[in-house]
Amino acid sequence: MAAGESMIPVGDVPTETTTVVRVESDDGTEELMLHRTDGTVHAWLNACQHFTHIPIDKGDGAVMRDGEFICQNHGAYFEAASGRCTFGPCEGAYLESVDVTVEDGTVYLTDERYVYIGPGPIERDPTDLGSTSNVEF
Numbered sequence: 367m368a369a370g371e372s373m374i375p376v377g378d379v380p381t382e383t384t385t386v387v388r389v390e391s392d393d394g395t396e397e398l399m400l401h402r403t404d405g406t407v408h409a410w411l412n413a414c415q416h417f418t419h420i421p422i423d424k425g426d427g428a429v430m431r432d433g434e435f436i437c438q439n440h441g442a443y444f445e446a447a448s449g450r451c452t453f454g455p456c457e458g459a460y461l462e463s464v465d466v467t468v469e470d471g472t473v474y475l476t477d478e479r480y481v482y483i484g485p486g487p488i489e490r491d492p493t494d495l496g497s498t499s500n501v502e503f
């Protein structure tokens with residue numbers, strides 16, 4: 367058995383988009399964005415590096431093109447395998463990587479900064495527009 371917390375079956379991690387799970391950290395409840403490429407599962411905090419309160423996966427899978435995640439707010443591109451922003455307002459920045467491992471068909475959370483809560487996104491109040499502002503001045 368792998369060290370770490372069992373999260374989801376590796377078959378539930380998509381290759382053409384992402385899926386999110388909820389974790390707890392010192393900063394509260396957060397989302398991880400999981401993606402499978404080249405037989406490996408990568409986990410990133412679901413936070414654009416332009417405005418870190420903006421999720422890249424809005425809850426129904428990140429938009430992807432040619433192996434890169436696209437932030438729909440201002441069009442930043444992030445390499446799915448490295449997390450590096452290749453284009454956009456945060457070019458050169460990296461998504462925050464979270465340690466996971468795959469064993470016996472299951473994805474395990476091995477990053478001690480986080481505790482697994484469950485699959486799916488954090489419920490957001492659709493009437494709370496204050497927390498999604500991304501206006502630039």
Ligand code: FES
Nearest residue numbers: 414416437440442
């Ligand atoms: S918030 Fe993602 S590119 Fe601006």
